[in-house]
Amino acid sequence: MKRIGALLLVFSLLSAFVFANGDGESTQTITLRMLTRTAGADPAVPLWEDAIAEFQALHPEVIIQDDSVNQEAAYSNIIKTGFATGNLPNFFYDGGTVGMVKYAKEGVIQDISPAFDDAEWYNGFAEGTFDNWKFDSFGAPGYYAFPHAMSPEAIVYNKKLFAQAGIEKTPETWNELLVAIDQLNAAGIVPWEMGGAALWRTGHLHNYIMYKWCGVQKAIDLGTRQAKWTDSDVVETFQFIKDLKARGAFRENFEGLDYDMEKSLFLAGESAMVLNGVWFAGEVSALENSEDFGTFHFPYFEEKPEFKGHMVCYPEGYYVKAGMDEEELALTIEFLKLWTSKKIQARKVKELKMLSPRVDLGLTSEDLNEVLVGYSAVFSDSTMLGSDIASYDPLSEVGDQARNSVIGMLLGQSAEEAAASVQAVIDNN
Amino acid sequence: MNKNTGLIISFLFPALAFYVLMALIPIVYSLYFAFFDWPGIHTVPLKFVGFGNFVKMFTSPRFLLSLKNVAWFVFLNVVFQTLLGYGIALLLGTYLRGFKQFKLLFFLPVVLPMTATSLLWKFIFLPNPTGVLNSLLSLFGVDAVAWLLDAQTAMNCIAAANIWQGFGYHLIIAFAAITTVSTDMIEAATIDGCNRFQRVMKIILPSIRNAIMISIILNVTGNLKNFDIVFVMTEGGPNNLTHVPSTLMYVEAFKYDHYGLGSAIAAFIFALSLLVTGVSTKLLGSKENV
Numbered sequence: 001m002k003r004i005g006a007l008l009l010v011f012s013l014l015s016a017f018v019f020a021n022g023d024g025e026s027t028q029t030i031t032l033r034m035l036t037r038t039a040g041a042d043p044a045v046p047l048w049e050d051a052i053a054e055f056q057a058l059h060p061e062v063i064i065q066d067d068s069v070n071q072e073a074a075y076s077n078i079i080k081t082g083f084a085t086g087n088l089p090n091f092f093y094d095g096g097t098v099g100m101v102k103y104a105k106e107g108v109i110q111d112i113s114p115a116f117d118d119a120e121w122y123n124g125f126a127e128g129t130f131d132n133w134k135f136d137s138f139g140a141p142g143y144y145a146f147p148h149a150m151s152p153e154a155i156v157y158n159k160k161l162f163a164q165a166g167i168e169k170t171p172e173t174w175n176e177l178l179v180a181i182d183q184l185n186a187a188g189i190v191p192w193e194m195g196g197a198a199l200w201r202t203g204h205l206h207n208y209i210m211y212k213w214c215g216v217q218k219a220i221d222l223g224t225r226q227a228k229w230t231d232s233d234v235v236e237t238f239q240f241i242k243d244l245k246a247r248g249a250f251r252e253n254f255e256g257l258d259y260d261m262e263k264s265l266f267l268a269g270e271s272a273m274v275l276n277g278v279w280f281a282g283e284v285s286a287l288e289n290s291e292d293f294g295t296f297h298f299p300y301f302e303e304k305p306e307f308k309g310h311m312v313c314y315p316e317g318y319y320v321k322a323g324m325d326e327e328e329l330a331l332t333i334e335f336l337k338l339w340t341s342k343k344i345q346a347r348k349v350k351e352l353k354m355l356s357p358r359v360d361l362g363l364t365s366e367d368l369n370e371v372l373v374g375y376s377a378v379f380s381d382s383t384m385l386g387s388d389i390a391s392y393d394p395l396s397e398v399g400d401q402a403r404n405s406v407i408g409m410l411l412g413q414s415a416e417e418a419a420a421s422v423q424a425v426i427d428n429n
Numbered sequence: 430m431n432k433n434t435g436l437i438i439s440f441l442f443p444a445l446a447f448y449v450l451m452a453l454i455p456i457v458y459s460l461y462f463a464f465f466d467w468p469g470i471h472t473v474p475l476k477f478v479g480f481g482n483f484v485k486m487f488t489s490p491r492f493l494l495s496l497k498n499v500a501w502f503v504f505l506n507v508v509f510q511t512l513l514g515y516g517i518a519l520l521l522g523t524y525l526r527g528f529k530q531f532k533l534l535f536f537l538p539v540v541l542p543m544t545a546t547s548l549l550w551k552f553i554f555l556p557n558p559t560g561v562l563n564s565l566l567s568l569f570g571v572d573a574v575a576w577l578l579d580a581q582t583a584m585n586c587i588a589a590a591n592i593w594q595g596f597g598y599h600l601i602i603a604f605a606a607i608t609t610v611s612t613d614m615i616e617a618a619t620i621d622g623c624n625r626f627q628r629v630m631k632i633i634l635p636s637i638r639n640a641i642m643i644s645i646i647l648n649v650t651g652n653l654k655n656f657d658i659v660f661v662m663t664e665g666g667p668n669n670l671t672h673v674p675s676t677l678m679y680v681e682a683f684k685y686d687h688y689g690l691g692s693a694i695a696a697f698i699f700a701l702s703l704l705v706t707g708v709s710t711k712l713l714g715s716k717e718n719v
Contacts, residue, residue, distance in 0.1 A: 080683060086471035106470050197577075199666070253556030253575045255667065261555075397685045401669075408668030411578055 031063045032332055033089035035082075036148075036318075037075055039068040043282075043352050051344055055335050062331055068093075083108060088321040090332045093148060095316045097132050097391045098223055103319075104140035110320040111142030115333050124342055124360035126150070126379065132315035132387065137224065138394065145317025146336040147357035149278075150385075152313040152378035153204060154295045156284060156371065157273040158266070161189050165272070170296035174212075174240075177299040178247060184272050185248045192244070193271035195262030196255035196407060202241065203403035204312070205275055207389050208298040210237045211310040216386030223392030229402075229423040230416075238406065238415035245410055255410055277314060278355050278375040285353055285369050295374025297381060309383030314391075315357075401425045456699060462692035469686045482693035491669055492677060492694065498584055499673040502659075503652045505588040506595065511644050513592065514599025515637075519629055522607040532604060536597040543594065547661035550590035551577070554662075577663055580670035587662050587671065591655070599644045606640030607633060639713065646709040653702050674698050 038044045052064045067089055069075045075093075082088040083103065094100060103109045116122045116130075125147060133145040157170065162180075165187035171177040184191040195201045210219060214233045221227035227234070244250070251257070251271065266274045267287060274280075275298065284293050300308040318339075320332055338344065345356040350367050355376060368376065379385075390399020402422045409418035463482055465475040486492050521531060538546060553561040554576035563573045577583045610633050618628050634641075656675040659665065665672035665680060672680070674694055682691025 076683075080469060080686075084469045084471055102468060103470065106472050108470055108472060197666075253573055253578065255578050256556035256560075256575055395685075400684065404666065404668045407666065408670075411667055413668075 029061050029063055030328060030331060031065050032091075032328070032335060033065045033067055034335075035075070035078060035089040035092040036066075036068040037070055037072075037093050039066075039070045042070060044348070044354070047344065047347060047352065048339075050347075051335075051339050055338055059331065064335070090324065090328065091146075091318050091320045091336055093316065094145070094319055095314065097145075097315060097317075097387060098135070098138060098394055099391060099396055100133075100144060100319060101135050101138040101140055101394055104135050104142070104144050105138075107322050109144055110322045110324075110329070111144060112146060112320055112333065113143045115146075115337060116143075118337065121337050121341065124358045126357065126359045128385075129315075129357050133317055145319050146340055148316040148318055148340075149355065150313050150315055150357045150379070151277045151279055151355070152311060152375050152385075153208065153275060153277045153298070154375055154378055155273050155275050155298060156266075156280065156293055156295050156374075158269060158271075158292060159294055160292050161187075161269065161272040165189055170294070171299050172297075174299050174301045181244075181247055181249045190251045190265075190271035191273065192249045193262045193266040193274045194250045194254045195257040195259040196250075196410065197257055198259040198262075199400075199403035199407060201259060201262065202406045202410065203388070203390070203399075204277075205241060205244075206237060206402065206406050207312050207386070208275065209240045210234070210389055211312060211384075211386045212298060212300050212307050213237050213240065213304055215304075215307045216310050216384045219386055219389045219392045222389065223394065225426070229419045229426070235415050235419045238409055238418045241406060242409055242415055255407055278372070281369075281371045281375055282353055284371050290369070290371070293371060295371055295377075297378065309381060311378045311382040311385055312387070313378060313382070313385040314387050395426065395429055397429075398422060398425055459692045459695045459699075462689060463696045464689070466689045469688055478689065482689045483697075485690055486693045486697065491672060492674070494670065495672040495674050495677045498671060499653060499655070501584055502588050502591070502655065502673060503649055505585070506591055506652045507645055507648045509588075509592045510596040510599050510648055511641065513596040514644065515603040515641065517596075518600045518603030518607060519633065522604060523625060523629060523633070532600065535600050538594045539597045541594065543657040544661055546590065546594045547658045550586070550593070551662045554586050578667055580667070583663050583667070583671045587659055590662065591652070591658050594658075595648075595651075599648070602640055602644055603637065606637035610636045642709070642713045646706065646713065649705050649709065650702050653705065654698050 036048070038048055048066070048068075052066065056062060056064060067078070069078065079088075079092060079094070082092075088108070100109065104111075129147050129150065130143045130145075132147075134143050135141070155170075161184070162170070165180070165183040167180050167183055169176075171180045181191040194205070207219075213236060218227055218234070222229060222234070251265075257265075262274065263276075263280070263283065265271055267283065269292075284290055287293070297311070318336055320329070320336070324332065340358070342358060342360055345358045346361045346363070348354050349356050349361060349363060353369065353372055355372065365373065388399065389402060390396075393399055405413070405418035405421045408421070409415060413421075462475075464477060464479060466478050466481070467473065467475050517531075517535060555561075556563060556573055556575050556578070560573070560576070562576065567573065574582070576586050614632055614636075615628055618632055623631065654675050655673060656679065659671060659673050659676050660679070663671045665676045675698060678691050678694035678698065681687040681694060
């Protein structure tokens with residue numbers, strides 16, 4: 001009796017399964033795998049979830065599998081394993097640009113330029129946005145990423161501490177900056193918080209000095225080997241950082257402080273300014289005394305007015321894997337277009353107080369706070385945007401060595417030695 | 430053929446299969462990769478370069494510096510972990526017999542995760558205003574020292590952290606060895622007029638010579654491939670000056686996508702560890718035969 005009961009149960013379950021598919025035909029599902037750095041408690045997670053839900057409502061046959069991880073090392077391991085094994089997600093985030101050229105050359109990532117046919121979507125981005133991922137000059141014709149963010153960098157300062165030091169106007173030029181540093185030091189205030197233990201911190205300072213002194217084109221020329229790190233103007237960019245330290249711009253032994261300490265000390269009012277990207281705006285805005293903070297552009301050199309409008313802005317994008325069938329590729333691109341659409345990007349700015357690469361969002365001043373307005377001014381006042389110097393170099397170790405060389409110089413080497421050590425990496429390859 | 434051979438094989442198989450899959454095959458593959466160039470892209474075939482990666486490795490100033498660093502690191506650890514471990518064990522086993530419960534206290538760091546230990550010591554050695562050691566020194570009017578920023582000081586600090594973490598292990602080995610020393614011999618020496626110091630030098634230490642050798646071998650082989658403490662405390666910095674071969678291997682393979690060079694460094698670490706273990710075992714064997 002028990003056996004008959006069990007058989008009936010199995011039969012009824014199988015029947016339910018078969019007839020649940022209507023006339024018995026199976027519906028083929030397509031799984032799109034995505035890998036971003038937005039996961040866990042990241043405030044942007046709900047926005048992603050909404051976008052996924054919206055897309056799945058349009059395409060019930062599609063499952064979007066979100067493999068995103070927040071932690072950098074874990075993310076790096078996943079993506080490197082993907083490249084090594086060919087098991088890449090349909091699309092993935094990456095903050096690099098030229099570093100991705102080798103993957104484009106090998107046909108592992110997709111040229112996304114056919115997506116530009118959608119003029120309404122495409123024209124909403126700032127002019128030249130997609131050029132950050134245009135690899136023609138590196139031997140890989142095409143455009144290779146959807147923009148996730150254009151993250152400008154600026155100096156965030158503590159208004160009260162500036163006033164305490166008697167600084168009435170934020171510095172516009174390098175010499176004015178040096179005077180402000182002297183004034184802050186005289187008032188017993190640490191002028192500039194810098195977490196030198198995180199190599200990218202002094203690396204970002206070097207980026208700005210490079211662009212204000214040599215122009216963005218110089219970094220591109222270094223990457224294409226039309227210029228050398230030992231060129232006198234590049235050596236001078238190292239020297240400016242050394243001079244800042246000698247001037248007392250930074251805290252004693254700042255080379256041993258990490259990024260979190262840098263932020264904590266600055267936000268606690270222990271120092272007057274930091275150089276940081278728009279990703280820092282949220283932390284400033286979250287403070288009770290957020291109105292005490294403002295931003296100003298990185299000062300330009302009086303001797304080089306032609307580079308006044310050269311600003312640092314880090315493009316972050318989503319790359320699409322190559323080799324998908326037509327339908328899967330079309331769905332992947334459609335999802336990324338949805339994510340970068342006017343509607344979702346406007347929510348990103350309004351709800352998350354983040355900047356968007358789109359310029360057609362119709363934002364009002366109420367949508368942005370003062371710090372965010374300061375950051376967005378980088379776009380309006382720029383004549384040329386440059387990313388990380390390292391991102392223009394096809395050799396990943398060049399950027400790493402450049403950052404190591406800056407810290408090596410701050411700990412005793414000369415500017416010439418620092419520059420030579422970077423050039424040596426290129427020469428030895 | 431033993432009648433139990435089938436049974437023996439069936440018991441051995443799971444462990445053997447696991448060892449072959451997880452250790453032997455990766456080691457052989459790593460050796461194989463050392464003779465190729467590969468950028469870590471599945472569509473790119475391996476390019477045979479012969480001994481090119483080894484030539485590159487031995488002519489790289491960064492690798493040669495990492496060898497110097499690891500030699501100094503191993504030396505400091507062998508000397509101080511052994512001295513501290515055996516010294517304290519001798520004290521607890523002879524002079525301070527009533528304080529044996531201290532063994533647990535000294536052994537505690539051994540069971541802490543290495544990453545946690547490394548972070549703990551990183552905070553201790555941070556520069557002012559947050560560094561524990563500098564804050565302490567400032568109470569005595571000593572100026573802040575940038576412990577982890579000078580290459581030599583940084584290596585010494587990493588070694589100090591590693592010594593603190595590991596000496597308890599050798600203390601336990603030493604303590605176990607001391608308990609095996611014949612009490613008859615010690616009593617006889619006492620009757621013959623030996624003082625405590627003489628008993629330690631003439632009876633206990635010679636009797637635990639093999640344990641000391643084992644400690645040294647474990648120390649050398651363990652620290653030659655040390656990775657985590659260096660990686661967490663300095664990441665090989667500042668300016669790539671505190672790399673040891675294992676951190677350099679990681680950086681070359683997984684940061685710069687030089688999988689061939691990384692594999693060559695891995696092969697070198699493997700060969701060196703094998704050589705040191707072989708020589709040490711030989712030495713230990715010859716001492717045992719004396």
